[in-house]
Structures are given as C-alpha cells and as structure tokens.
Amino acid sequence: xxVDEPRALHRAVNGLLEQDPMRSAALPLMGWQRPALWVVLxxxxxxxxxxxxxxxxxxxxxxxxxxxxxxxxxxxxxxxGLATRAIVVTDDEARSIPDSELPSYTVLVPAFREPxxxxxxxxxxxxxxxxxxxxxxxxxxxxxxxxxxxxxxxxAEVEFVEVVLVPPAEPRTKPKACNYGLEFATGEIITIYDxxxxxxxxxxxxxxxxxxxxxxxxxxxxARLAFYNGQxxxxxxxxxxxxxxxFGYLLPGMSSxxxxxxxxxxxxxxxxxxxxxxxxxxxxxxxxxxxxxLRIAANGFVTAVVESTTLEEANSDYINWIRQRSxxxxxxxxTWLVEMxxxxxxxxTLGVRAFIRFNxxxxxxxxxxxxxxxxxxxxxxxxxxxxxxxxxxxxxxVYFPALVCLVLGNLAMIYLNLVALREDDRPDLLLSxxxxxxxxxxxxxxxxxxxxxxxxxxxxxxxxxxxxAGR
Numbered sequence: 001x002x003v004d005e006p007r008a009l010h011r012a013v014n015g016l017l018e019q020d021p022m023r024s025a026a027l028p029l030m031g032w033q034r035p036a037l038w039v040v041l042x043x044x045x046x047x048x049x050x051x052x053x054x055x056x057x058x059x060x061x062x063x064x065x066x067x068x069x070x071x072x073x074x075x076x077x078x079x080x081g082l083a084t085r086a087i088v089v090t091d092d093e094a095r096s097i098p099d100s101e102l103p104s105y106t107v108l109v110p111a112f113r114e115p116x117x118x119x120x121x122x123x124x125x126x127x128x129x130x131x132x133x134x135x136x137x138x139x140x141x142x143x144x145x146x147x148x149x150x151x152x153x154x155x156a157e158v159e160f161v162e163v164v165l166v167p168p169a170e171p172r173t174k175p176k177a178c179n180y181g182l183e184f185a186t187g188e189i190i191t192i193y194d195x196x197x198x199x200x201x202x203x204x205x206x207x208x209x210x211x212x213x214x215x216x217x218x219x220x221x222x223a224r225l226a227f228y229n230g231q232x233x234x235x236x237x238x239x240x241x242x243x244x245x246x247f248g249y250l251l252p253g254m255s256s257x258x259x260x261x262x263x264x265x266x267x268x269x270x271x272x273x274x275x276x277x278x279x280x281x282x283x284x285x286x287x288x289x290x291x292x293x294l295r296i297a298a299n300g301f302v303t304a305v306v307e308s309t310t311l312e313e314a315n316s317d318y319i320n321w322i323r324q325r326s327x328x329x330x331x332x333x334x335t336w337l338v339e340m341x342x343x344x345x346x347x348x349t350l351g352v353r354a355f356i357r358f359n360x361x362x363x364x365x366x367x368x369x370x371x372x373x374x375x376x377x378x379x380x381x382x383x384x385x386x387x388x389x390x391x392x393x394x395x396x397x398v399y400f401p402a403l404v405c406l407v408l409g410n411l412a413m414i415y416l417n418l419v420a421l422r423e424d425d426r427p428d429l430l431l432s433x434x435x436x437x438x439x440x441x442x443x444x445x446x447x448x449x450x451x452x453x454x455x456x457x458x459x460x461x462x463x464x465x466x467x468x469a470g471r
Contacts, residue, residue: 012179016279081253094205106187111195115151175281175288219274223267227314236314237432260297262290287331329366329450336363369447
C-alpha cells in the first residue's frame with residue numbers, strides 16, 4: 001500500500017501528543033504536578049530541619065502503610081486469579097471458526113539490532129495457523145539498522161513477511177516504530193510480537209474466538225508470556241517464576257475485578273478501531289504496553305486475558321536484566337504520572353477500588369522497590385547494634401506493622417510464588433522461588449536506576465540484548 005512517509009513519521013512521533021498532550025509522557029510532569037512536587041519537597045525539608053524526629057516517624061509510618069496495603073492487595077488479586085484464571089479456548093473451538101469468518105490480522109514485529117534472532121522470528125511467524133490471505137506480518141526495522149536488514153533479507157522464507165523501514169527519528173523507541181507500522185496495517189486486529197517470540201500457533205484463532213464471545217467493551221486480549229530458557233541459570237529461573245505468577249494469576253485476578261491491566265510488551269491483541277481512538281502507543285513512554293493498557297481502561301474499555309502462551313527469551317545476563325527492568329520501572333512511573341494528571345477524571349472512570357489498585361501497582365511497585373534498599377539498611381543497622389536513632393523513628397504503632405511486613409509480608413510473597421509453581425507443575429523452579437529475596441535486591445537496584453533515569457533522561461530506551469539463551 002502507498003503511504004506518505006513524512007506524514008506517517010510525524011504521526012508516529014507526535015500523534016498522541018497532538019491528540020491529547022496530557023496523555024503523553026513527552027514531559028514527565030505537567031499541570032499541577034510540578035508545583036505539588038515542590039510543595040512536598042519543601043515541606044519535608046522544613047520538617048527535617050525543625051522537627052527531624054517527628055518528620056522521620058511520619059515518613060516511615062507512611063512507607064509502612066504503603067507496604068501493608070500493597071501486600072494485602074497483592075494477596076487479594078492472587079486469590080481472585082487463582083479462582084478465575086484466564087479465558088480458555090480449546091484447540092477444537094479455535095479451529096472450528098470458518099476461515100471466511102475470521103477477522104483480518106496484522107502482526108507488528110519491531111526489531112532493532114537483532115540479526116541473531118531473525119531466523120527464529122521467521123520460523124515463529126510461519127508456524128501461525130491462520131489463513132495467509134487474512135494475515136499481514138510487518139517486520140519493523142530502523143532504516144539505518146543495516147545488520148538486521150541484511151539478516152532479514154537473507155532468510156529464504158521472508159516472502160510472507162513485509163519489511164517496513166522506519167525512518168530514523170527521535171525518540172528511538174519501540175512504540176514509535178509500532179506507530180509507524182500502523183500506517184501500513186490493514187488488519188481489523190493488531191498484535192505485537194517481539195523478534196525472539198515463539199507464539200502458540202493457534203493464538204490468533206483463540207483471540208478471534210474470545211472477541212466473538214466478548215461484549216463490545218472488550219477491545220484488547222492479552223495472552224500469557226513465559227520463557228523457554230527458565231533453567232539456564234538462577235536469574236532466568238527467578239524471572240520465569242515471576243512471569244508465571246504475574247501472567248498466570250495476577251493479570252487474570254485484575255481482569256476479574258475490573259482492574260486496569262498493564263499489558264505485556266508482546267502478545268496483546270487490539271481492535272484496530274479502538275487502538276486508533278485511544279491514540280495508539282506513546283512513543284515517549286518506555287513501557288508503552290503498560291501505558292496503553294491503562295489508557296484503554298481510562299477510556300472505559302476492557303482487556304481480557306486468554307490462556308495462550310507466547311514463549312520468550314528470559315534475560316540470563318545480570319547487567320542486561322537490570323537495564324531491562326530499570327526501563328520497565330521508569331515506564332511504570334511515567335505511566336503513573338501521566339494518568340494522575342487528571343486524578344478526578346480517572347477516579348470517576350475506574351471507580352474507587354480500581355483507582356487505589358492502579359496507584360498501588362503502577363506507582364507503588366517501583367517506589368516500594370526503591371524503599372526496600374532504605375529499609376534493608378535500617379534492618380541491618382538494627383541487628384548490628386540497635387542504634388538509638390533507629391529506635392526513635394519506630395514507635396510501637398510503626399514498629400509492629402513494619403515487623404509484620406518484614407516477616408509475614410515477605411513470607412506471603414514467597415508463598416504466592418510457591419503456590420503458582422505448584423499450580424503450574426514447575427518443581428524445577430523451587431530453588432528460585434525459595435531464594436526470591438535475592439531477586440528482590442536486583443529489582444531494587446533496577447528501580448533506583450530507573451528513578452534516576454526518569455529524572456535525567458525520561459524517554460531514553462535502554463536496548464535489551466537478545467540471543468543469549470544458548471550462551
């Protein structure tokens with residue numbers, strides 16, 4: 001199809017910003033947020049100078065309350081997810097839909113500097129059981145990424161994949177590439193796969209079946225993500241267990257309680273009409289998936305979760321993992337700041353329970369991860385010598401809830417992991433589940449890095465290196 005490339009690039013970069021600037025993460029703080037932040041910082045600074053002990057007690061008490069609510073909420077979500085699980089579409093039901101009744105599909109596959117996984121990508125796309133006359137696969141490559149372009153053109157099967165070259169432009173992000181790809185898309189349903197993905201061959205048919213069953217308010221279906229190299233090392237084991245809990249139980253739990261779902265970065269299937277109405281992806285948000293999921297909910301639409309798995313490559317390198325996770329945490333904070341620009345409107349749309357849960361998940365997850373570093377330090381100092389300064393900021397009404405969080409809260413999080421592994425029949429990940437507190441340390445380091453980058457370089461996309469599974 002013929003596309004006006006300059007116009008397409010402009011829309012890819014500026015579409016959401018021009019449609020609704022308040023929904024864009026181009027600027028981290030807008031409207032009332034910047035003065036409110038300064039008021040809080042000045043108030044804390046004044047408190048530290050004139051009433052240091054009382055200020056410390058208030059801050060520690062607020063942090064402890066955040067821990068208590070976050071832990072309780074996570075347990076409640078898990079209970080709902082354990083009871084409801086994802087929507088199941090059997091193989092027979094998926095294959096029973098006549099080809100003539102299937103919707104047209106566009107698969108977007110953004111890739112950047114990933115020549116090593118192009119062969120796997122082509123094989124995964126070729127395995128999809130969907131009529132080829134209704135399936136459009138767009139491989140989105142940066143126009144100056146010559147090494148990946150050469151690898152794509154060397155693949156003999158590439159004739160069923162259309163290569164779209166994205167003109168170089170800032171920001172150099174995955175959502176910008178996907179927005180550009182939308183200009184070439186012809187499908188009624190749009191989905192994204194990462195270059196290293198191995199989707200369930202029937203996934204597109206299963207999603208089509210879910211849309212046939214669902215009401216008009218369901219505009220997105222999220223499939224389950226898992227890893228094919230979970231046993232490569234301890235890190236991939238922890239990562240696999242975390243994904244099993246998140247996609248197998250927590251996302252279905254959120255869906256069943258009408259909670260906004262932060263989408264995964266891949267295998268989310270969206271109605272093209274709805275995607276256009278909500279402004280597509282934000283090229284300035286480094287977790288465009290979570291942002292889009294929240295924007296879908298904020299516009300009154302619903303995301304369903306289907307039992308269909310896409311296998312990905314788990315990060316096996318510690319530095320590479322921290323780079324990836326810090327980007328995710330930074331994006332969570334970006335999304336939280338964007339949606340909280342109009343809190344009253346969001347509260348009216350979501351309702352009280354979903355609004356509170358949104359704050360606990362999107363804002364609370366990275367903030368709690370950063371606070372963990374501070375509280376672990378306090379705990380170590382207390383065990384080393386019980387300094388009076390630590391005792392002074394933990395009066396009884398703060399100390400005992402904090403102690404409950406430390407002991408029962410951590411045990412509860414480990415227990416959730418163990419239950420998820422039992423339900424999924426994954427005894428091979430038992431060691432990772434039992435040693436998950438060490439994984440939390442890495443998460444805290446990544447969260448601190450993400451917070452720093454949010455201040456210094458909010459839209460910078462840290463590239464995740466793939467193709468390490470065999471190393």
